[in-house]
Amino acid sequence: MSDEPQSASSLRRALTLLRILAEGGSEGMRLKDIATASGASQSTVHRAVQDLATEGFVEQIASGKRYRLGLDFFVLAARAGQAGGLREQARPALLRLSATLNDTVFLLVRDRFDVVCLDRIEGPFPIRSFTGDIGGRVPLGLGQGSLAVLAHLPEDEREAVIRFNVPRLMDRGFLDEATLRAALETVRAQGWANLNTGLIPGMAGLGVPVIDATGMPVAALSIGTLAERLGPERLPGVIRIMQGEAKQLGARINPFDPGLRYPSRLLAGG
Amino acid sequence: MSDEPQSASSLRRALTLLRILAEGGSEGMRLKDIATASGASQSTVHRAVQDLATEGFVEQIASGKRYRLGLDFFVLAARAGQAGGLREQARPALLRLSATLNDTVFLLVRDRFDVVCLDRIEGPFPIRSFTGDIGGRVPLGLGQGSLAVLAHLPEDEREAVIRFNVPRLMDRGFLDEATLRAALETVRAQGWANLNTGLIPGMAGLGVPVIDATGMPVAALSIGTLAERLGPERLPGVIRIMQGEAKQLGARINPFDPGLRYPSRLLAGG
DNA sequence: ATCAAAATTCCGTTATATGGAATTATTACG
DNA sequence: CGTAATAATTCCATATAACGGAATTTTGAT
Structure with missing residues (x-):
């Protein structure tokens, strides 16, 4: 009920993106839908997702431009x-x-x-x-x-x-x-x-x-x-x-x- | 060799923290060491790690104040x-x-x-x-x-x-x-x-x-x-x-x- | 081939991430 | 048990990079 105090830090917002992407499963999600789900603008989400991708936490599926969680995520967790x-x-x-x-x-x-x-x-x-x-x-x-x-x-x-x-x-x-x-x-x-x-x-x-x-x-x-x-x-x-x-x-x-x-x-x- | 172009976004820096924490394994890491490893100041790392923790990606071990990756991280990774x-x-x-x-x-x-x-x-x-x-x-x-x-x-x-x-x-x-x-x-x-x-x-x-x-x-x-x-x-x-x-x-x-x-x-x- | 919708880039503004300094807690040692 | 040393946490003014609207390019549908 009171999980969203007022304003989450930029980092928190980014982590929320990961959660949203997790919902997308292995088919991935379109940028538009991620943006809608997160409430942020497309540009913002785009930049964030790019960053996530260069770090290997998100991968972009070759065809439809869809995004999903990347393998690096799995790799880190396994090692942790x-x-x-x-x-x-x-x-x-x-x-x-x-x-x-x-x-x-x-x-x-x-x-x-x-x-x-x-x-x-x-x-x-x-x-x-x-x-x-x-x-x-x-x-x-x-x-x-x-x-x-x-x-x-x-x-x-x-x-x-x-x-x-x-x-x-x-x-x-x-x-x-x-x-x-x-x-x-x-x-x-x-x-x-x-x-x-x-x-x-x-x-x-x-x-x-x-x-x-x-x-x-x-x-x-x-x-x-x-x-x-x-x-x-x-x-x-x-x-x-x-x-x-x-x-x-x-x-x-x-x-x-x-x-x-x-x-x-x-x-x-x- | 050329992985660090010039300046990584704040998000990238935060994700690096996750990598560092993964190295720490299940015993966790002290804030100081995370800060040293990441090159950022303690205050910065502290805030970031707090955010990570409220999102469940990081957990703070009760005793020694150490931090390590949290279960939510694992949960997402399972899907990734x-x-x-x-x-x-x-x-x-x-x-x-x-x-x-x-x-x-x-x-x-x-x-x-x-x-x-x-x-x-x-x-x-x-x-x-x-x-x-x-x-x-x-x-x-x-x-x-x-x-x-x-x-x-x-x-x-x-x-x-x-x-x-x-x-x-x-x-x-x-x-x-x-x-x-x-x-x-x-x-x-x-x-x-x-x-x-x-x-x-x-x-x-x-x-x-x-x-x-x-x-x-x-x-x-x-x-x-x-x-x-x-x-x-x-x-x-x-x-x-x-x-x-x-x-x-x-x-x-x-x-x-x-x-x-x-x-x-x-x-x-x- | 044409159009609509989505993806990506650009940019000026503003929010917020940052590190130094101050404060508090914890640990190590005598 | 007390004291010093080290680490954790909080505070704050400033610089920075995150933000969304608009422009541009790409993609997908018909």
Whole structure:
């Protein structure tokens, strides 16, 4: 609501362009449309996009003069070792899970009031989930992995997140706060989440928290699969395997990487 | 050498900050060091980094006040790396190759005078290659996948790339232009590359081009493994399998995605 | 071939990015 | 535990480069 104080710096405006371009996907966007979307004049956008392009953050598609995000972006991000190298560290676990379970596997990392999908390995059954693609962001509480993280947060922090997220969850078709709280109790007690929190019919999932050495749930492993594949016979084994990987992963996470934690400053602000 | 014309725009300078921050990795960098590295004053860098942070491109690590790239950066980059959805499209092929061959598999995509490693699946033998990590960039001509792409470019474009890349290849311990040209002939004739172009001893690799519907080599699949695993008995089978995947993949690539091609404008500039 | 719309360049004006100096916070050391 | 040293952050007058309107070129449609 109040994200746009008054005037953003020129840099902020430029970054907004990147966001707009990201929406354009791989087909790219016409200059005109970028200008319209950003509210700036065409000349301004043109210059900015040129700069972005010479720096490799944006590329111009040969034909239609369209612009889209460039590969350099990807290159930088890969090298940056995101979220404390979590992605790299978790890759082997994801591959093992994928090979063992034959389902689609997700690695989610917590970011403030959301989880972000850091990595995903496709299983044989095509899955459409909230978590969606790599880079996808969902509020804490929506989806099994996300729910698993939220449930294992320390109480004060969990409360803060719930207060903040309930409205957002409503928007996305979630039920109500009471249901959420009940679900969280269950999840915390059992250590995993498999509730169908407003999911696609016929689909099911299982999420387990990844807890670091300080006891903080910083991430989650989850799978998405056909509901019939998480019946009473198979479920316990799947839980065991996923908890095993989550535990190993959590133990390897550097507890001194504060980037994976929640800046207490923000908490106070609530 | 002539990358810094005279004065970069303020936006360019800000983007340079992102590059510098990427170097800092997940531990982050101190403001002072960012300032030093960028050549700008601390105040300037401070303001820029604050802006970057409010936009989520940079995050400030709670303890030591250090800065590093933020998750939002990663989120955008995930979309940027798509290059026409190539990464997603190729994922199943990589998984199949990895499972079938039990070697480390790479997906490389061409970007101007380089290839960029878009994805990689680790095999049981640890591989150190140029191509290296996801996001790694090597000049066209260095490494088997890269060589396979270069060899299959149309002649004029190939010549332009060779002219541009020979000096760069020299820097990286490559032999000479004649050797390169001979290698390219061989690779083009046979449709795959397995030459040890200045590699680590004991290691070997195999690269095949991914050719789209218009006949353009836009990417490559390659594997890295122990030299003994690419002997005369195994090699033919591996080639067949990899060429099969490359062919399927190439057929699925949208030939109307001009982003995977080479902007002719740049060619003329040579 | 002709026209309309978009892309790109130009330029005078104005907003804002800049670095030095001042202030506050953090770290290192005795 | 206190003190010095170093870094982070804020402030401010000035220079700079970002801005959008208008002119020009290119592209795309019919």
